[in-house]
Amino acid sequence: MKFEAPIPGSNLLADTRKYPWHRPPDITTYDEAVDYMIERMTQEENAEMLYSMLEIKAPVVSIVSGLLMQAIAKGKFQIDLAILVAGPIARYIQILADDEGYNYEMGLENPNRIRMTPTLLKAALGIVDDDGEEEPDVVPAPVLPMGGLMGAPEEQEAGVASEDEQAAMLGMMPEEPVEKEEQDVPLA
Amino acid sequence: MNFQDAVRKSIKNFFDGKMPKNLTEVSEGEIVFTPEWFDGFEESLKDAPEPEIEEVDDEV
Secondary structure, three states: OOOOOOOOOHHHOOOOOOOHHHOOOOOOOHHHHHHHHHHHHHOHHHHHHHHHHHHOOOOHHHHHHHHHHHHHHOOOOOHHHHHHOHHHHHHHHHHHHHHHOOOOOOOOOOOOOOOOOHHHHHHHHOOOOOOOOOOOOOOOOOOOOEOOOOOEOOHHHHOOOOHHHHHHHOOOOOOOOOOOOOOOOOOO | OOHHHHHHHHHHHHHOOOOOOOHHHHOOOOOOOOHHHHHHHHHHHHHOOOOOOOOOOOOO
């Protein structure tokens, strides 16, 4: 249970003129909104900011969003109208940037969009491709500590016995034929 | 869809030459800032002569 939630109906008693966007908007038509935004962009301070953002290659979409959010926050027009006038404002900025020779970026492609590829789709669906031979995973050999009492012996010092020696130690060697002792020949 | 996505979509549509269908009905008359108006504005900027920079004489 949430106790910190507002009391139902409290919005009906709240001061509706607390913020600019609580009041009716100043501009309600499309042309007026575009005209207001263009006029605002031609002001010296805003123009400096606009050209500076183009200089640092900020996407035009971000610039337009910022300008519109400012206008909404001032209560000039509502969000619906702001979205409608986004296109003309972006076009206006594009024309200015072309005219001034800026190398700008529109930013119309969603940067968070993941491009779908067959490999990505197979991975998402958990499909294992049996046709192609998969390369074996190469596991790097662990690095053994060398030196010291507990360190791994070096290969030369290890003194590993050869296979014959190991077989001899295990008693697996074939028995050698015992030569008969030469009998003493009695001297005549 | 957040605000920036909506702005992005609106810009895409405008650049494709699409305008909201009911905009003319709401705006009570013809719309001034159409894609054609911006094309004309762009042409006028290209055709406009570059402003001459006034040379300032250092001589007093």
